[in-house]
Amino acid sequence: MSSAAEVPAPARFRFEDSSLAIKLRQNVGLVTAIALFCVIYLLYHVAHPKGFSSAVLVQNGDEIFTLAMVAMAQTVPVLAAGLDLSVGALMTMVGCFASYLLSGAPEGTPINLDLGGLHLVLATLPGGTTGLIVGMILCLVIGTLAGLLNGCVVVFGRIQPIIATLATGAIYIGIALFLRPQPGGKIDDDLNWAMTNSLGDFASTVHIFNDGAAPWFAPLAWIPVPFVLIILIAALVWVPFRRSVTGRAVYAVGSAEGAAYMSGLPIERAKIAAFTLGGFFAGCGGLFLAIQTSSGNADLPQAGAYTLNSIASVVIGGTSLLGGSGGAIGSIFGAMILRVISFFFRIFDIAPLLQPLFEGIILLAAVSIGALRMLRVRNTLELFR
Amino acid sequence: MTAVPANLILSRDDRPIVIAALFIIVILIGGTAYTWMHFGSAPLLSPNYLLQQLQIGSFLGIVAAGMMIVILISQIDLSVPWTLAAAAMLATAIGGPWAIPIGLAVGLIVGIVNGIGVAYLRVPSMIFTLGINAVMRGLMVAHTGGFAPQTAATDLMRYLAAERTFGIPNALFVWLAVSIVVVVILQRTALGRYIYAIGNKEAAAYLAGVNTRRVTVICFALCGLTAGLAGVLLAGYSVKAYQGMGDAYLLPSIAAVVIGGTNILGGRGRYLGTLVGVILIVLLNSVLSIMEMPEAGRQVIYGAVIILMLLVYGRGERVTS
Known part of the structure; x- marks a missing residue:
């Protein structure tokens, strides 16, 4: 607030009219989420005996990544005024695929299909690094295709997203259970090590930058790989999408589908793209979870928990569940806030039995803050949007 | 209002019920054919x-x-799993003559809190009830220490849930009673009209003089009450309460409501449809377990059936204006 606000002189600079202030007003939710995250994460590091160390950052990054991805996955359909109840299931399914495709066996990984007596070898992944890269791409393709299926059911089947994804989610969990009736499988050790540690470990494992010993690389070596991945995915996938015509159409569909239709925006393409991109993000999450745990696990409660936490992350990140405002960046921060809150339980030595209670209360408190806007409502009708 | 459209609306609402009922018959015939071929019997x-x-x-x-009541006002209640479990756990913990009233009271209170959050704080029900679910889970974990409570259901709970009168399970009578109450509310009371009105357009209902917030609270309270009742009965049926006993009821209950033709966006749907939807899901489950279908196949079939049924009669209209 500048003092010029009281003296309305057109020639003078007024902060409220500056483009920065407008941007801030439009992104109140995002700014609040970032501020809240910074405060609690700083507190966490101050309170942690080994705070501000790379080891703690790496551990946090590993625990945050999957939820951050699933939260991004949830955001895109929510922006289009949909809801994707299948994100957790989709993530689980991709994880189960990954536990087969990324074993990193030197002799290569055959892709088999056993149907009763029928035994087919569809293809063989080469061993070594090539095989791992192909396997990871395959996992992401599977996630994206599953997202595409969601989009097609919603758009061409004209079934409400919430119920359509409830059904496809059951199908994905079914496939995951088919692949992994019991938890198991194996992920290549080097891949696991490279992806879940700091950049320095990554470089020394994949033998780049002089095994990570290059002098210019040293100041960057402490950064955890998961954080780098989140930034890369956000910058290379989300930001270009948001700026594309399809991305803008997603926002338009979410705020007023009728108006978007009358304006000639590609509504169906936007909706399909929203779910497909969601599938891609959830696939990234599932792939990482499998790499991190080095196994595939068709865990139904876990899938449900991720779906529900993704919705919570989206809301905390400042995206409206009604669609049309917010963004995936906010959801990343929403996910990080949720996770950091659970980190606190460890350092403050809160009895494990009380942790779920605190999580619930904090979630409720966070979403109830939104009720403050009730104080600004002048016309009760504004509430019924 | 007496012009013919009433007839048309009726048929639009009845179609899902008829188709779902036909599907039930298909399940029965298919299941019987399977058991006849494999075991030579027709259970x-x-x-x-x-x-x-x-x-x-x-x-x-x-x-x-x-x-269904909550979905009709275009909200949703995701707190059902732990409302149900909390009602069951506290009912068995208190025991004695107060067991059932306590269980119902737990459901009612949770429902009212949900309703206040949604109606007065205007937090989206999707997220508020989710938070309440987490809180209830937290309370119960703290209460039981994370283990299945050792307390057992009272005789009355056992009687209502597990025993039979004239060869008919008592639980069915309870279900029937709940059904009658819900039908009367939806069809014969002003509250029922308000519920449909709010589901169609809350602003319009508000302008027409309906106290939409109070109705919303009542709807959530009713939903909490039924979840509490189900918890008490389920504890009676399985003799005691256990962790996660409500988890298997959230998504199937939503699926049953939607398969029965209730619009997930609210404002339309008949209770008979929900009844048919529940029977469909129950029979589908029992046929699949007779066929010894592994969990993987069950989930896939379950999802496919929901999509199939909705493709037949649950398709929305294209937005063109």
Whole structure:
């Protein structure tokens, strides 16, 4: 607030009219989420005996990544005024695929299909690094295709997203259970090590930058790989999408589908793209979870928990569940806030039995803050949007 | 209002019910054909077996009745799993004559809190009830220490949930009673009209003089109450309460409501449809377990059936204006 606000002189600079202030007003939710995250994460590091160390950052990054991805996955359909109840299931399914495709066996990984007596070898992944890269791409393709299926059911089947994804989610969990009736499988050790540690470990494992010993690389070596991945995915996938015509159409569909239709925006393409991109993000999450745990696990409660936490992350990140405002960046921060809150339980030595209670209360408190806007409502009708 | 459209609306609402009922018959015929070929018997056609399946289904039916009311006002209640479990745990913990009232009171209170959050704080129900679910889970974990409580259900709970009168499970009578109450509310009271009105357009209902916030709270309270009742009965049926006992009721209850033709966006749907939807899901489950279908196949079939049914009659209209 500048003092010029009281003296309305057109020639003078007024902060409220500056483009920065407008941007801030439009992104109140995002700014609040970032501020809240910074405060609690700083507190966490101050309170942690080994705070501000790379080891703690790496551990946090590993625990945050999957939820951050699933939260991004949830955001895109929510922006289009949909809801994707299948994100957790989709993530689980991709994880189960990954536990087969990324074993990193030197002799290569055959892709088999056993149907009763029928035994087919569809293809063989080469061993070594090539095989791992192909396997990871395959996992992401599977996630994206599953997202595409969601989009097609919603758009061409004209079934409400919430119920359509409830059904496809059951199908994905079914496939995951088919692949992994019991938890198991194996992920290549080097891949696991490279992806879940700091950049320095990554470089020394994949033998780049002089095994990570290059002098210019040293100041960057402490950064955890998961954080780098989140930034890369956000910058290379989300930001270009948001700026594309399809991305803008997603926002338009979410705020007023009728108006978007009358304006000639590609509504169906936007909706399909929203779910497909969601599938891609959830696939990234599932792939990482499998790499991190080095196994595939068709865990139904876990899938449900991720779906529900993704919705919570989206809301905390400042995206409206009604669609049309917010963004995936906010959801990343929403996910990080949720996770950091659970980190606190460890350092403050809160009895494990009380942790779920605190999580619930904090979630409720966070979403109830939104009720403050009730104080600004002048016309009760504004509430019924 | 007396012009013919009333007729048309009726047929639009009846179509899902008729199709779902036909699908139930298909399931029965298909299941019987399977058992006849493999075991040479037809358990699905024996009244005793059907009653037993419906007895298990009555818990889902009671939950779905409450869920339907909330869905009709275009909200959703995701707190059902732990409301149900909390009601069951506290009912068995208190025991004695107060067990059932306590269980119902737990459901009612949770429902009212949900309603206040949604109606007065205007937090989206999707997220508020989710938070309440987490809180209830937290309270119960703290209360039980994370283990299945050792307390047992009272005799009355056992009687209502697990025993039979004239060969018919008592749980079915409870389900019937809940159904009658819900039908009367929806069809014969002003509250029922308000519920449909709010589901169609809350602003319009508000301008027409309906106290929409109070109605919303009442709807959530009813949903909480049914979840509490289901919890008490389920504890009676399985003799005691256990962690996660409500988890298997959330998504099937939503699916049953939607398969029965209730619009997930609210404002349209008949209770008979929900009833048919519950029976469909229960029978589908029992046929799949007779076929010894592994969990993987069950989930896939389950999802496919929901999509299939909705493709037949649940398609929305294209937005063109």
